[in-house]
Amino acid sequence: MLDAALTRQLRSIVGDKHFRDDQEARVAHSYDGTPMLQALPDGVIYPETTEQVSRIMTALAAHRVPVVSRGSGSNLCGGTVPVQGGVVMVMHRMNRILEVDLENLTATVQPGLITASFIAHIEALGLFYPPDPSSMKISTIGGNIAECSGGLRGLKYGTTKDYVIGLEAVLANGEIIRTGGKLMKDVAGYDLTKLLVGSEGTLAIVTEATLKLVPPPASKKTMLAMYKDLYGAARTVSRIIENKIIPATLEIMDNPTIRVVDDFAGLGLPRDMAAILLIEQDGDAETVERDIARIREICEFERADRIEVAESREQAEKLLTARRSAFTALARLRPTTILEDATVPRSRIADMVLRIDEIARKYGVSIATFGHAGDGNLHPTATTDARDADEVHRVEQAFEEIFEAAIALGGTITGEHGVGLVKAPFLEWKVGSAGIEVMRGIKRAFDPDNLLNPGKMFAKETRKRVVIERG
């Protein structure tokens, strides 16, 4: 429960309508896109300006009340579950595109802007903003920044981090900082911009972002290649890169995914294939034609069983359906779907897919794998039932072993979803105890009283993937 004086203060900052502590608002902001996690906040606040955010932070700091800033809460790491109560700050009212600067190819936006709306706006101007997380129809730019969201175009175009060049942010004590700018080069001090991207709301509250835009590719081509041998698919991925072609998209689906997708979408996919690659290249028409022709040769050389190259946009859309249906198809199998993002060097994806398979069998759980083969970012996806405690426990054990396997292959516990609550107990596996200590020091430098999204990134006794009950 929030102190009555604080509640009055918060209401006076944003107006009565934009602070809520009724049960409905609290329950609605007690969970996010991550299954099986819930914790009630004490209040929910909806600021409209940076100045309001600053005043809110000053008030919360004075009362030592924690705050979880969030957009749509579509993250998959429990990043916005308010495990220590306090206030959830929803950024949706700060959703304006403040400027698109055509001379400098930058856009300055507020954090609550929906990613897909931003992309639509930018594309209508004939420009391109590449980060495309699957959640983009609902996710916000601020959420993308908090999690450093990736997407299907990461291999060629990078992730959110590569496009954020300036930030305005409010610190835990209410002070406002500005980092970077409309600058392609800036080495004035430590790079706070890149540090804040991916910091999961634990260091500061982003209130404005300047994003780099790029010229859009003139054309695009899409193809599918299907393999009876998983290693043939994996070798194709490596060989494309070795041939110095960086495709715009290079996705893989394993056999369990193929079968589920075929059941769901009735695409007539060959159900005996070990893997399907979805490959797209974009750029100038000549380059695209040549690259796709060379990729086709590589697929043939690696004994792809079937290759389909789309000759029209409609056909391309059809080929994309299989990959796009993967999550939906898996999600309808069982009540609970857990999508992970263990990532390995791209040369190790076949090893990783096979290890995932082995581990799933060992624990008697059902895990299908698809994901971004080109950048080694796989999505092993377990279908289970939250009500079956025993099975959920086995799924957790399987994922622990999957994270271990990823690290053993030179990979990481999370490629694009973030640490949040879910990966916190595993962070040390990747960064080591000295790494954790350094990160905790950075956290203390920004937020000495641990008010910004406390309980995330650094594990204490957080139980994972279980419903957390608060009074």
Next chain:
Amino acid sequence: MLDAALTRQLRSIVGDKHFRDDQEARVAHSYDGTPMLQALPDGVIYPETTEQVSRIMTALAAHRVPVVSRGSGSNLCGGTVPVQGGVVMVMHRMNRILEVDLENLTATVQPGLITASFIAHIEALGLFYPPDPSSMKISTIGGNIAECSGGLRGLKYGTTKDYVIGLEAVLANGEIIRTGGKLMKDVAGYDLTKLLVGSEGTLAIVTEATLKLVPPPASKKTMLAMYKDLYGAARTVSRIIENKIIPATLEIMDNPTIRVVDDFAGLGLPRDMAAILLIEQDGDAETVERDIARIREICEFERADRIEVAESREQAEKLLTARRSAFTALARLRPTTILEDATVPRSRIADMVLRIDEIARKYGVSIATFGHAGDGNLHPTATTDARDADEVHRVEQAFEEIFEAAIALGGTITGEHGVGLVKAPFLEWKVGSAGIEVMRGIKRAFDPDNLLNPGKMFAKETRKRVVIERG
């Protein structure tokens, strides 16, 4: 003077030959590429392995002795001048390419490797590592990482930061951390990799780096465009970008630079031009042809007085001579050359060039400007004489006003040279007092006893651009 016990310990770690405290070694490591700065270290150490670096740091930490790690010391911000004495750690013995991974398109190298040797090795393998600081024939990869070096290809390809994806580094207490990896995506905790790049040796000592490589462009084309009107040149820069062409290189030389270069190289440049643009595009042959044709049209539209497009590699080399001679030509005018790197949004370069001119006239000093127009990173270069205290003072005043002007135009005090000693008194102008406080907090988190390159980045009473005498 170092404690005798510590000296014995350091000698036992690296061997007698690789620790020196004679006057010759100390003087040789008392300065760097920055004019008018000098301070004697107490000793110089040359480690060969990460383990040695770790043991050295443990020993220095126990004795509270500062350390400045360096490569070739070609930086221009006083970044490696040991202003608080202690030990200079020279990384030149750790200069191996540990691996080039063709499947993952990564290279893992030691920090003492010369940038140009690395690039030559990579290009011989048919690959591409874009960061190309002008110092690359002598600078090291470790130095590039410390300063986040840029270069002529920054506009299209980014800077050092964009290519460092994993690091091994030794902390102030001797502990070894590993960040990132051969991973295109990794969001496990705060991004220590990008934080260490550009941290100027103040947070940790980098002992190994994993670098991202990219496919090389198939072809390249070079052109010059000369303008009587500076704004015509500047509008050309903006219009090229607005036309969604990102050239590989887009450089500008102002009138003072043109005249000096012409005196020096006898290229027959038209001495009445306000500006010359050097433009290069690379990529697939068709794309390059089309882009260069469009750029030519834009130059004509903006009333370029003369346009030369190189039809052969030899001709291209000739066109490149003017820009490449700029620094050398300026440096021979007077005994002391001070090269700065104020940076503005690229739409503001004409305003900035004119402001620089105005300021130089105001203080009665000689400043010529050239630089990376495409990314707004200008190099106003003063030619002066260190022995003329009055003139040097006026040059300093002029640069102070230039930094102020850059910030007023939405720019920064340093685009690619770093803060070091020289920009430390101005850092707050860019990042604000709250920004400085956060950065100091990060520094304390890594290095609580302030042993790593102390006196850099954060100003105390550091006098700038004067010879510092130590006992």
